[in-house]
Amino acid sequence: MVTYSGKAKDVIALNDKEVQINFRDSISAFDGVKKEELAEKGIINCLTSVKLFEILDKYGFKTHFISKISDSKLLCKKVTILPIEVVCRNISAGSFCKRYGFEEGIRFEQPLIEFFVKDDEHHDPLITESVAVQMKFITENEAILMEAITRAVNEVLIKIFDLISLQLVDFKLEFGRTTEGQLLLADEISADTMRLWEKKTGEKKDKDRYRQDLGDVIVHYKDILERLNSIQKLPDYKPLSTVQVIIKLRKSVLDPAGEVTFHSLSRKGFKRIESVRLGKSAEIAFNAVPSSVLQSEIEEISEKILSNPLIEDFELKIRHHSEKSEKEHFQEK
Ligand code: UDP
Numbered sequence: 001m002v003t004y005s006g007k008a009k010d011v012i013a014l015n016d017k018e019v020q021i022n023f024r025d026s027i028s029a030f031d032g033v034k035k036e037e038l039a040e041k042g043i044i045n046c047l048t049s050v051k052l053f054e055i056l057d058k059y060g061f062k063t064h065f066i067s068k069i070s071d072s073k074l075l076c077k078k079v080t081i082l083p084i085e086v087v088c089r090n091i092s093a094g095s096f097c098k099r100y101g102f103e104e105g106i107r108f109e110q111p112l113i114e115f116f117v118k119d120d121e122h123h124d125p126l127i128t129e130s131v132a133v134q135m136k137f138i139t140e141n142e143a144i145l146m147e148a149i150t151r152a153v154n155e156v157l158i159k160i161f162d163l164i165s166l167q168l169v170d171f172k173l174e175f176g177r178t179t180e181g182q183l184l185l186a187d188e189i190s191a192d193t194m195r196l197w198e199k200k201t202g203e204k205k206d207k208d209r210y211r212q213d214l215g216d217v218i219v220h221y222k223d224i225l226e227r228l229n230s231i232q233k234l235p236d237y238k239p240l241s242t243v244q245v246i247i248k249l250r251k252s253v254l255d256p257a258g259e260v261t262f263h264s265l266s267r268k269g270f271k272r273i274e275s276v277r278l279g280k281s282a283e284i285a286f287n288a289v290p291s292s293v294l295q296s297e298i299e300e301i302s303e304k305i306l307s308n309p310l311i312e313d314f315e316l317k318i319r320h321h322s323e324k325s326e327k328e329h330f331q332e333k
Helices: 041-058 094-100 129-134 140-163 217-229 256-267 292-306 323-332
Strands: 009-013 018-023 026-029 034-037 065-070 073-077 080-091 107-117 166-177 183-186 194-198 241-249 279-286 312-320
Touching (some): 018 041, 041 217, 107 129, 129 140, 140 183, 140 292, 279 292, 292 312
Antiparallel strands (some): 026 034, 065 073, 166 183, 166 194, 241 312
């Protein structure tokens, strides 16, 4: 029994923990206004997703993918799909150009991350992180993790596609939440959900071929898959996630050192200070990609080792450092 039928895939619940995802040959664009059936498309997108999920898994990303049932069917972990799509852009294209009137092909110095609401009726509107959290689409923690994971996925995918002479222009990720609250990469990652240009010529290889009636959609989708399958050795990638843990005394606990600082500042003439509470901060760098698992580990470290739970509270600020930004960071110093 089909539990959910989307524009290009059907989802069948198998049990409490697993679903089967069937990739169909349907292709659509412009909120489903333009649609068609393209032979082999289901298989190609399914196999491309398998390949990319397997690659991401090797780099430590947590995904919903379990195994392949057939060339167009996947066994995946059952998750609640979060109603926010995360788009990462390296080069301007698509809705970004339309929204601002910018030309296509502008290379960004740093990848841009955008959140969109999954809502066909309102044409998947752009949403700020704070509105997404305020409206309870996602938690603040999830918003931070989703952005950090997307940035790390971008770094890995840029390297993968560079190896096969393709330029990663942009892509969209969807995330799912397990019953235990773990965040997993979900849905699909294929030529339908990213833009890829031939490195040498700039030729479009992705769904824009369908959107813009460029023809040979399946020829190019297949070529991407074949190139991915030709990769012998995955590129090196050194993940780095840094976390700042801020440890504060609980409000109810007296802070004599803070009091002394307060009085000394008042004596020095800083009259606008109402109170001072001192705390400590730790910055920890992990050689891992961001994930809920990593986050739980950080919470455990913060709770059990860095802070004294009787008198202190902690706050986490998770950041993902790209290899590029790290290099620049050190060069600056
Ligand atoms: N995308 C997607 N599903 C969507 C919207 C976008 O997979 O519902 C992908 C799209 O293929 C592109 C990237 O996300 O690789 C950015 O898309 P954009 O916001 O430019 O929108 P579009 O051009 O699809 O209107």
